[in-house]
Amino acid sequence: MKNIIIILSFVFTISSYSQSIFDVARSGDVDKLEELYQLNNDTINAVDHKGFTPLILATYNRQTEIVEFLLEKNCNINAQDLSGNTALMGVCFKGDFNIAKMLIDHGANVNQLNFNNATALIYASTFGHKEIASYLLKNNADKKIMDNRGNTALKHAEMQGNTDIIALLK
Incomplete structure (x- = not known):
């Protein structure tokens, strides 16, 4: 039972980082993005329920500074959403x-x-x-x-x- 709680806590923590990265990508908060990246640098390639990555959301929402940061950190530039x-x-x-x-x-x-x-x-x-x-x-x-x-x-x-x-x- 203790192992299940630890696993669920880990999944929830990763999910929280991943989920908030999408809000950051839309809003353009570079400081928050840097913070999330420092906690988990894989978060820059996270995928939401529509297949959107932070880069896809940042470009669509015209968040130039976020795009620059993600590109500097070598995010997956050719990632595809659920429509490709x-x-x-x-x-x-x-x-x-x-x-x-x-x-x-x-x-x-x-x-x-x-x-x-x-x-x-x-x-x-x-x-x-x-x-x-x-x-x-x-x-x-x-x-x-x-x-x-x-x-x-x-x-x-x-x-x-x-x-x-x-x-x-x-």
């Missing part, structure tokens, strides 16, 4: 060029596929983020990749009427 989306895909949806550049410059896979075979370039093209799309292309993003419906980044840009991106992709 990465931090780079999330930022291509949201449109923050500086964070997208940081991720790409730190080695994010620009041709990673999610579970619908979409890429970061497809997201940037769909949502009209020309500067990100251009930087992806400069960093070897493959504009010929098709999603599971057979649509390339160009086709997505055409469907959305994103003329600047259409010109970029042609």
Whole structure:
């Protein structure tokens, strides 16, 4: 019985660290992140119930300082959530060029596929983020990749009427 209590205490403690890391990633509290990292440096690669890592949440919530810290600590930059989306895909949806550049410059896979075979370039093209799309292309993003419906980044840009991106992709 004593062993069960010790194990449950350990699981609860780890769970508490992991759970709070997600709030920190959303809110941008770098000091708290540093504290959590010092307690358990594996916490930077924790995964919540949706498969989100702290990096995915930080990029989606435009928490630049958190992203910088996580990248400096060598978090899993290409981790995928339960839909197969990465931090780079999330930022291509949201449109923050500086964070997208940081991720790409730190080695994010620009041709990673999610579970619908979409890429970061497809997201940037769909949502009209020309500067990100251009930087992806400069960093070897493959504009010929098709999603599971057979649509390339160009086709997505055409469907959305994103003329600047259409010109970029042609």
